[in-house]
Amino acid sequence: xxxxxxxxxxxxGFQIAPMIDIVFLxxxxxxxxxxxxxxxxxxxxxxPTAREGKESRRAVGEVILNxxxxxTIVMNRRTMSQADLAAALTRxxxxxxxxxxxxxxxxxxxxxxxxxxxxxxxxxxxxxVAFATSKPE
Numbered sequence: 001x002x003x004x005x006x007x008x009x010x011x012x013g014f015q016i017a018p019m020i021d022i023v024f025l026x027x028x029x030x031x032x033x034x035x036x037x038x039x040x041x042x043x044x045x046x047x048p049t050a051r052e053g054k055e056s057r058r059a060v061g062e063v064i065l066n067x068x069x070x071x072t073i074v075m076n077r078r079t080m081s082q083a084d085l086a087a088a089l090t091r092x093x094x095x096x097x098x099x100x101x102x103x104x105x106x107x108x109x110x111x112x113x114x115x116x117x118x119x120x121x122x123x124x125x126x127x128x129v130a131f132a133t134s135k136p137e
Contacts, residue, residue: 046107051062051136054089064102066104068109069107090123093124093125100129103118105117108118
């Protein structure tokens with residue numbers, strides 16, 4: 001005969017330490033995501049205003065090209081020459097054929113610099129190019 005008494009399982013209470021860990025990890029995740037979301041839009045490029053422009057949602061992995069007032073091209077906070085930009089865009093277009101590119105040109109930039117960037121995009125086989133504008137105040 002078995003005279004051992006069966007041990008009753010104790011009810012486990014709410015564990016607060018793992019919950020705090022999860023909350024802190026979510027907080028870190030959202031802070032890092034927010035930081036990368038504003039990554040390219042804080043450069044010293046003042047885009048022109050447009051009344052009829054639509055506000056689009058930012059897509060994950062979109063390429064943002066900034067053309068500064070003096071004609072320098074900045075991608076991912078790196079100043080690039082036209083040859084470097086063409087090589088980078090060609091690699092991106094080979095991996096992602098429908099890659100979207102957002103072109104942020106400064107208000108005072110000469111139009112020829114914008115056309116040069118558009119030519120580079122076309123040579124790299126990127127056809128999905130959008131122009132960034134801001135809303136009038």
